[in-house]
Amino acid sequence: MNKGAQSILALAILGLMTGTASADVIKVGVIGTFSGPYALFGKNFKMGIDAWVAQNGNKVGNHTVEFVYKDEEGPNPAKSKALAQELLVKDKVQYLAGIYFTPNALAVAPLLEESKTPLIVMNAATSAIVEKSPYIVRTSFTMWQNTVPAAKVAFKNGAKKVAIAVSDYGPGIDAEAAFKKTFEGEGGAVVEAVRIPLATTDFSPIMQRIKDSGADTIFTFLPSGPPTLGFVKAYLDNGLKAGGVKLMSTGDVVTEPDLPNIGDPGIGILSTYHYSVSHDSKENAAFLAELKKGGASLDEVTMTSVAAYDGARLIYKMIEATDGKRDPAKAVDAVKDMKWISPRGPVSIDPATRHIRQNVYVRSVAKVDGKLINKEEQTFADQPDWALSTK
Amino acid sequence: MSEIVVTHVPHKRSIPFGQEAVGALSIIALGAIGYFLYPDDLAFLTRLIGIAFLVLSLDLVTGYCGVATLGHAAQFGVGAYAAGIACVRGITDPVALLAVGVFAGTIMGLISGALITRFRGLPQLVLSIAVGQLVAALANKLSWLTGGSDGLSGITPGKVFGIFNFDMYSRTAFLFSLGVLVIVFVLLQRFVRSPFGLMCRGIKDDDLRARMIGVSIYPRLVVMYGVAGAVAGIGGALTAISTGVVGLDSVSFERSAEVLVMLVLGGAGHLWGALAGTVIFMIFEHIVAAANPFHWMTLVGLLLILIVVFAPRGLIEPVLSLASRFKRKGEAA
Numbered sequence: 001m002n003k004g005a006q007s008i009l010a011l012a013i014l015g016l017m018t019g020t021a022s023a024d025v026i027k028v029g030v031i032g033t034f035s036g037p038y039a040l041f042g043k044n045f046k047m048g049i050d051a052w053v054a055q056n057g058n059k060v061g062n063h064t065v066e067f068v069y070k071d072e073e074g075p076n077p078a079k080s081k082a083l084a085q086e087l088l089v090k091d092k093v094q095y096l097a098g099i100y101f102t103p104n105a106l107a108v109a110p111l112l113e114e115s116k117t118p119l120i121v122m123n124a125a126t127s128a129i130v131e132k133s134p135y136i137v138r139t140s141f142t143m144w145q146n147t148v149p150a151a152k153v154a155f156k157n158g159a160k161k162v163a164i165a166v167s168d169y170g171p172g173i174d175a176e177a178a179f180k181k182t183f184e185g186e187g188g189a190v191v192e193a194v195r196i197p198l199a200t201t202d203f204s205p206i207m208q209r210i211k212d213s214g215a216d217t218i219f220t221f222l223p224s225g226p227p228t229l230g231f232v233k234a235y236l237d238n239g240l241k242a243g244g245v246k247l248m249s250t251g252d253v254v255t256e257p258d259l260p261n262i263g264d265p266g267i268g269i270l271s272t273y274h275y276s277v278s279h280d281s282k283e284n285a286a287f288l289a290e291l292k293k294g295g296a297s298l299d300e301v302t303m304t305s306v307a308a309y310d311g312a313r314l315i316y317k318m319i320e321a322t323d324g325k326r327d328p329a330k331a332v333d334a335v336k337d338m339k340w341i342s343p344r345g346p347v348s349i350d351p352a353t354r355h356i357r358q359n360v361y362v363r364s365v366a367k368v369d370g371k372l373i374n375k376e377e378q379t380f381a382d383q384p385d386w387a388l389s390t391k
Numbered sequence: 392m393s394e395i396v397v398t399h400v401p402h403k404r405s406i407p408f409g410q411e412a413v414g415a416l417s418i419i420a421l422g423a424i425g426y427f428l429y430p431d432d433l434a435f436l437t438r439l440i441g442i443a444f445l446v447l448s449l450d451l452v453t454g455y456c457g458v459a460t461l462g463h464a465a466q467f468g469v470g471a472y473a474a475g476i477a478c479v480r481g482i483t484d485p486v487a488l489l490a491v492g493v494f495a496g497t498i499m500g501l502i503s504g505a506l507i508t509r510f511r512g513l514p515q516l517v518l519s520i521a522v523g524q525l526v527a528a529l530a531n532k533l534s535w536l537t538g539g540s541d542g543l544s545g546i547t548p549g550k551v552f553g554i555f556n557f558d559m560y561s562r563t564a565f566l567f568s569l570g571v572l573v574i575v576f577v578l579l580q581r582f583v584r585s586p587f588g589l590m591c592r593g594i595k596d597d598d599l600r601a602r603m604i605g606v607s608i609y610p611r612l613v614v615m616y617g618v619a620g621a622v623a624g625i626g627g628a629l630t631a632i633s634t635g636v637v638g639l640d641s642v643s644f645e646r647s648a649e650v651l652v653m654l655v656l657g658g659a660g661h662l663w664g665a666l667a668g669t670v671i672f673m674i675f676e677h678i679v680a681a682a683n684p685f686h687w688m689t690l691v692g693l694l695l696i697l698i699v700v701f702a703p704r705g706l707i708e709p710v711l712s713l714a715s716r717f718k719r720k721g722e723a724a
Contacts, residue, residue: 034684043685071684074645077542077636078438085434089560103542107636110547114559126541169531169540 025064026324028315029087030308031080031108032098032122034071040257041304042071045098045122048308051290052316060316063324068093072100077107084108088115094326095120095315100304102126102170109133116328118318120311123304126170127387130354135328137314137335137354140307141274143174143221144387146250149360149380150272151182154217154248157270159183162248163192163215165206165231167222172196175221175250178386183219191215200227203234210240217246224255224302229262236265246270251374254365257299259372262365269365271374274358274383275303275344278373287343310342310356314349346382353388411577418576418666422569426562433561435677437633440568443669444626446650447579447662451619453651454659455583456612457595458508459516461647462523465503466620468642469526470496470627475543475637476536483549485567485632492628493621499526500620501613508612511598520644527642542638546631557633564633575625579662582618591615592660656698658705667707 030049032042049067058065068091070083080099087093088111096112097120099105105124109132112119121129121138130136154162164179166172172195180190192213194206210218218235222228232254235247251273259266277288277298287309288298296305314335321334336351345359360383363374425436445467452458473495474488482488503522507515530537537543550556555563582588594601594608601608631637640646650669657668675694679687702709 035686035688039685069684071680071687074640075540075542075638076640077544077638078441078630078634078641081634081636082434082438085559085561086432089434090431103538103540103544103636103638106542106544107634107638109544110635111559132544170534171540173534173539 024062024324025066026060026095026319027087027091027093028065028067028095028097029070029084029091029093030067030098031070031072031083031087031096031104032304033073033100034069036073038074038100040300041100041123041302042098043300044302044305045308047291047294047296047301048122048305048310049312050294051287051305052309052312054290054294055286056316060319061323063319065316065319072098072104075101075103077103080104081107081111084111088117093117094324095318095331097311097315098122098308099124102129105129105136106132109136112136112328116326118328118331120314122307122311126174127355127385130388134354135332137332137349139310139314139356140303141358142355142385142387143171143250144178145358145383145385146272146274146360147175147178147221148182148386149362149383150219150248150250151179151188152186152380153270153272153362153378154219154246155183155186155188157217157246159188159217159246159248161189161191161213161215162217162219163194163210163213164190165194165196165210165218165220167227168195168197171223172221174387179219182386196222196227198223198227201230203231204238207234207238207240210245211238211243215245217248220247220249220253222253224252224258228253228255229258232258232262232266232269236262241265248272251276251303251363254374255302256374257302259365259374262372264367264372266365266372267367270362271364272360272362272380273303273374274360275306276361276363276374276376277301278368279344279361279376281341281343281345283341284343306342306344310340310347313340314338345379348382350384353385355385355388357382357384359383411580414580414662415573415577418569418573421670422565422572426565426569430560430562433565435673437561437564437568438630439669439673440565440572441626441630441633442650442653442673443572443666444575444629445623445646446653446657446665446669447575448619448623448626449650449654450659450662450665451579451583451622452504452612452616453654454661454665455588455595456508456591456615458519458612458616459512460507460519461516461644461651462503462507462519462521462526463619463623463650464642464644464646465523465526466496466499466623467627467630467646468530468637469499470620470624471631471637471641472530472537472543472627473624474628475546475631478546478548478631479543483547485548485551488548488632489571489625489628492624492631494624496620496622496624496627497617498620500623501617503620504613504616508609508616523642523644523647527639527644530639530642537637540639542636544636546635546637548632548635561633568629568633571625571629575622576662576666579622583662587611587614652695655705656695658707658711661705661707661711664705664707668705671706 032045034042112133112135318331339348347358360380361376362378366375470492474492653668658664679690
């Protein structure tokens with residue numbers, strides 16, 4: 001034991017002593033899910049940032065930019081806050097970025113003003129996050145942003161009675177509220193609203209309930225992963241599709257890595273989302289080519305890689321505007337109202353909310369060249385976060 | 392096991408409060424090392440102390456009473472949520488928040504103790520998981536109160552004793568937590584050697600025999616659970632105060648399982664074992680996660696396997712047997 005303790009202590013000392021900053025290196029701390037069930041999305045953070053660095057080099061002016069990665073693991077706010085503190089105090093990072101889960105972002109927010117550090121949120125999608133500090137900018141999406149167009153399309157497609165089925169947690173409840181408000185505002189009726197516990201894998205009883213409610217369309221949101229696949233399978237197997245009940249969802253339910261598992265019966269499922277891997281533009285083609293060059297498999301690409309890629313763009317712009325000095329107000333001002341063409345389409349940062357404005361696409365699952373993709377059919381241009389701004 | 396019980400009976404010639412003084416001074420010394428050598432890691436060390444309370448609490452019911460539980464985070468989480476909610480609703484004095492956490496933890500401990508200790512073996516384990524899951528589900532459902540899956544944020548405690556502000560470097564939070572740990576640890580050292588604590592050990596070693604000498608087991612275990620709840624509640628409240636957020640992770644199954652691993656690692660049935668397990672597990676995890684944020688879990692798994700193979704009764708056991716051998720040698724000479 002004594003030897004063991006010694007070596008562990010030695011390891012500890014070694015580990016804690018590394019990591020001092022030199023003068024002209026600007027460090028960016030990236031907190032993401034790099035292990036556990038959500039590891040794919042953390043990996044996409046890194047893929048996106050690596051792609052940006054590969055295209056633009058690791059220097060802004062004469063400042064070298066260095067990214068430091070920390071594993072947030074899961075929704076664990078206490079850990080995320082400690083990680084952010086460690087990045088700020090020990091690694092002396094000038095920018096924070098990443099963050100997959102909302103509670104983790106909320107935990108980090110109070111540190112920003114005291115430490116004068118901007119935070120680029122690359123996923124966490126609850127609307128209120130950007131209101132927690134003036135130094136937060138978000139490059140991902142919110143539930144409201146993606147759901148409002150879904151409700152409009154459903155109504156336009158002739159839906160009269162909708163059943164809503166969402167996961168029983170923050171974003172799910174956001175999605176339910178957004179859909180209900182918009183759809184009823186248009187003149188439709190919500191006949192059933194089911195909140196499904198996160199760990200559910202058998203959706204047959206829920207399908208039965210939806211069938212009984214007499215709904216002609218289902219709207220659903222579940223976080224991407226095993227449950228989404230189960231939900232779509234249950235929808236197909238229980239004869240709802242055959243019975244003419246339509247399925248409308250946010251893109252989380254039909255992510256590209258899941259499509260091969262859903263298979264041909266899924267063709268025609270509608271969803272609204274801000275990014276499809278198959279988005280047809282030269283920016284997206286270049287982005288995907290860069291990811292591939294970096295060793296990534298295109299079957300793994302998710303929305304977090306684009307959010308990270310655009311986030312890295314903002315960080316470079318901030319470093320350029322402040323010339324490497326710690327000036328969060330100036331840095332955030334420099335990216336407010338910034339406009340550019342992202343791999344997902346034209347985007348801009350809303351100066352009022354510091355949240356990204358972007359196109360939301362209506363897509364349907366289609367088979368192109370033997371491969372299932374989300375084919376973009378209609379575009380809702382320049383969508384804000386509907387919960388924060390009314391414009 | 393019986394040998395250990397004997398070593399815990401105070402010697403006649405021993406200095407009064409000697410063990411307690413040693414305990415307090417050792418923790419203070421360790422804390423000072425942390426404070427002065429690693430001033431940049433105080434946020435992590437504060438989190439470590441918060442978890443240490445939960446491991447100590449688990450030690451009281453699992454190590455000292457033999458109650459198998461995989462739902463112990465419930466007490467911790469209830470303490471954290473109670474302190475957090477109280478703070479959001481206007482009680483900002485850290486000491487008062489601590490009291491809120493202790494109170495809530497105790498109540499939760501008594502309730503779960505009353506349920507869980509009625510049974511033994513597998514039903515007990517299942518029931519402990521059920522209680523833990525129930526609390527987790529409630530924390531998620533009552534989102535108007537707990538913030539649900541978004542977590543309870545906006546906890547901004549006032550100054551400690553009206554003087555020391557909670558800062559970004561976690562200096563105040565660390566010293567405050569360390570101070571509370573010293574006090575609680577000393578009290579627990581006394582508590583586990585009290586007739587009550589020794590009787591709990593007796594129940595763990597042979598409950599039939601305990602019953603034969605006229606001990607009623609159930610109320611004792613419930614009271615022990617209450618005490619454990621108080622200790623876990625302190626940990627929860629401290630974590631809420633120092634991080635400013637409480638999330639569903641604080642009542643999660645993973646948290647319960649993780650602290651059980653730490654306890655087994657250090658050695659159940661010893662307060663020092665609980666502390667050692669927490670410190671070693673968390674520091675190891677911290678270092679490998681920093682060195683390789685992508686594959687660190689594999690290394691943690693490897694460490695656990697190694698320790699279970701080479702020191703199945705926890706890391707503290709070989710140290711204790713070494714110490715007692717020295718003692719015997721000294722007495723023989």
